[in-house]
Amino acid sequence: MAVTIKDIAKYAGVSVTTVSRALNGYPDVSEETREKIKKIAEELNYSPNSIARGLVTNRTHTVGLVVSELIKPGAYHPFFLEILAGIKAGLRKDKYDLILYTVDPTSQDVTPYEKLCNDRKVDGAIVEGLKLSDPYIEEIKNTEIPTVLIDIPILNDKVGYVSSDNVQAAFEATSYLIKLGHKNIGFINGHNDAAVSFERLEGYKKALYKNNIPYKDEYVVFDDFTQDGGYNCFRKMIFENPEITAVFHASDLMAIGSLKAAQDLGMRVPDDVSIVGFDDIELSSLITPGLTTIRQENYKIGYMAARHLVSIIKGEKPRHIIIPHRLIIRQSAKKI
Amino acid sequence: MAVTIKDIAKYAGVSVTTVSRALNGYPDVSEETREKIKKIAEELNYSPNSIARGLVTNRTHTVGLVVSELIKPGAYHPFFLEILAGIKAGLRKDKYDLILYTVDPTSQDVTPYEKLCNDRKVDGAIVEGLKLSDPYIEEIKNTEIPTVLIDIPILNDKVGYVSSDNVQAAFEATSYLIKLGHKNIGFINGHNDAAVSFERLEGYKKALYKNNIPYKDEYVVFDDFTQDGGYNCFRKMIFENPEITAVFHASDLMAIGSLKAAQDLGMRVPDDVSIVGFDDIELSSLITPGLTTIRQENYKIGYMAARHLVSIIKGEKPRHIIIPHRLIIRQSAKKI
DNA sequence: CTGAAAGCGCTTACAG
DNA sequence: CTGAAAGCGCTTACAG
Incomplete structure (x- = not known):
């Protein structure tokens, strides 16, 4: 033996x-x-034997990665791999191993968060892709398990989070369209079960307000971040508000859906309508026209989530860590 | 407590x-x-307390997923997520947890395979993305740890593998081009550090042979599965062999690279040249023209890898499991 | 059907 | 500087 x-x-x-x-x-x-x-x-x-050591020290040097929506209906999580690679890199230094938990919200038996973590005695966990309505959210608000959330603002003694500055990012994207001369700007937002959706809406409003453009409820619609969602929302929005000349989106997938819808309606992008996305997934640079969008540093988000989790495990105070974003200008939006 | x-x-x-x-x-x-x-x-x-139980039973109910090349230079593994989702589904039934190991071949300190697995006392491991030259290969040939490889043919008392029938798939793709009337068919293959490359070459040759088309060495080139690889190979191949009317590729990324190269050379696809890929990644249905390709059932590959690993752990004999593929006909290849 | 005891491979007060 | 002993939370022969 x-x-x-x-x-x-x-x-x-x-x-x-x-x-x-x-x-x-x-x-x-x-x-x-x-x-x-x-x-x-x-x-x-x-x-x-790390098992034996874990039994006596009550520390396993293992962290959990809890990810929901790894497979959304019809599409795989578009930038999970980047986050994952960042997490692994952030964990490597301190030699933490990673246990991957995928939770399926449609499944019957959802193990409670604390049980999930305690079964394998993970020292802490990173949580990604959770909806605001997920029962884990309430559990995490009161958990004693060191936890770092991605894109979900919860902060307490053991729980911190990392995200982009979504308000500012949406503000910049919208301001860019305004600077190009657009005044009737639609916003196809994500579902209202995501914290980022509210933050991005706030940034959108802020940009309008600062430029004295009145905010109109009918220019904003919530959907599910997917390509089909963007496709359908775009058709409806343009049909009901033909004066719109530009549409900002809360995800690249939705923006690409709009691109397709515009094509199918015989509209040229960016000549007839300007399109701006959010995320900068790989596809966005490969399609024609190239998608103007907000780049999120997903690798870095994962990396910092891991580093922060390790520091919380070591006893430091949880924080909100903001990862810089960047407006990537390609060909899908133009001056009018 | x-x-x-x-x-x-x-x-x-x-x-x-x-x-x-x-x-x-x-x-x-x-x-x-x-x-x-x-x-x-x-x-x-x-x-x-699964830790305590593990210490005495010497079983942790945990398996490792060893993945190399999670991040290739410039690109993320294009279908790892599908495989991963399949693995998780396959493990769920028997309640095995998954520890994710990413190995970076460029890194200095590569932990030996057995040590990697023994540190956490995993009951078995699934291995994906390894090159044939990876030192793990030799270790796995003699390991006592239940192991299932994806796309690497090693079979012994404790080691099995799952893959598509790459010979047959390449045979079908090439035969399809021949049926369309093509006689001068190039093959941009993956690097020769992957078992699948040899298998696909065999299928390509078989199709030519069966149709009495002489095989030409200069029509075949090995590269690295990436878009840039395809781009460069295509330019060179067409420049040196202008009589070529169709090119088969060992990956969709390379096929897409060729698509770009053709465009840049002023060639129309499929009018001037037919292009066929391999993998059917998401992007392939979204680009114009849609890419004709071989679909690999990656989710299923992952799922069966997990199921087979569990059966090996339980004492069953390792096998080679073949997952069906399918020729997906889109617009990038046409009759001449 | 039930329990006392040994043991899995470690770590950690405690005593010397 | 070193060692004997207890203990982490379980499982499993063994005896009754």
Whole structure:
């Protein structure tokens, strides 16, 4: 079987206590014995049993990643991979392992958040893709488990979050359209089960207000972030408000849906209507016309979420961490 | 602290032994005591400590997912999410948790495969995205850890694999082009560090042979599956062999690169040249012209990998599992 | 049908 | 600087 601390102790002629201390870098071991033990451990190809250690220390050096909506109906989460890669990179430094939990909101048996985390004794968790109506939200508001949320504003003793500055980003996107001369600007927003939707609406309103453009309820519509959602909303909006010359979207997928709808209606983009998205997914640079959009630094969001979680686990105070965004100007919006 | 088996024993007035057996469904417990214990466990909101159990049973009910190349230079793994979603679904039934290991081949300290798995005592692992030259390959050939590979043919006492029938798929794609009247058919293949590349080349050759079309070395080129790779290969191939009227590709990304290159060279697709890809990634149905390609059922590949791993863990014999593919005909190839 | 005891591989007061 | 012992929360022969 696998070699244990006991085997090393026998070979070295010391107690397991000493082996444990030597290997864990405690100061109260003579250099001589430490060296001997280390050498033997290496020769025996010893690898500590993290399970056993976890049982006694009550720390597993493992964090959970709880992700909802990995598969939305008809589409995979468009930038989960970037967030995931960032998280892995952020965890690597401190050698935390990652357990992936995918929650399916349509499923019957949803394990409560605390149970989910406690079953594997994760030291903390990152939570992504949750809707505001998800029952986990209420649990997380009162949890004792170190948690970092992505794009959901909850802050308490153990819970922090990271996100872009959505108000500012939407403000910039809308202001850009205004600067191009647009006055009748539609906004196809995400569903109102996402915190970012409200923040983006606020930024949109702010830009109108600052430029003395009256806000009109009929220019704003909530939908589900998907391409089909954008397609349908665009048709309806343009049909009912033909004076609209530009549409801002809360996701690139919706913007691409609008692009298709415009094409099908015989409208040219950007000549007849300007389109701006949000996210800067890979597809947005590949389509024609290239999509003007807000780039979110998803890798960085994941990275910082991981770093922040580690710091909370170590006892630091949770915060809201803002990741910079950027307006990416391509060809889908133009001056009028 | 969390409630343990000991607490339940105390409340129920029985020994921990009995509690353990009652909760684990052993037959040798009276129905009466079992009911009592179950009720108390429920009331106390007991949740077993899987760490402690793992220490004694030497089973963690956890599997690893080892993925290389999660981020290739300049691009994220295009269908990892589908595979992942399939794996999670396949694991759900048997309640296995998933630990995600991303290996970065460029990194210095690559933990040996067995050590990676043993550190967390996973019961088995699924391996995806490995190159043939990866040192893990040799390790896996001799491992005792239940393992299922995706797209890498290794079979032994504990190791099985799942893949599409790449020979047959490439055969079908090439035959389709031949049926359209093409005789000078290029093949932009993946790098020769992937098993699938050899299999697809074999299928390509087979189709030519069957139709009495001589195979020409200069019509075949190996590259790295990426869009840039396709772009450059296409330019070179068409420049040196202007008689080519159709090009088959080992990935959609490369096919899309060729599409771009053709455009830049003033060639129309499919009028001047026919293009066929492999994978059927999401993008392929969205671009113009829609890409004719081979669809791989990635979700299913992931799902079956998980199911097969569970069966190997339970002692069944590893196999090669073939997941059906399908030729998806869109607009990028036409009759001449 | 039930319980006392040993043990999984570690860590950590405590004593020397 | 070192070791004996207790204990983390479970499971599992073994005995009754």
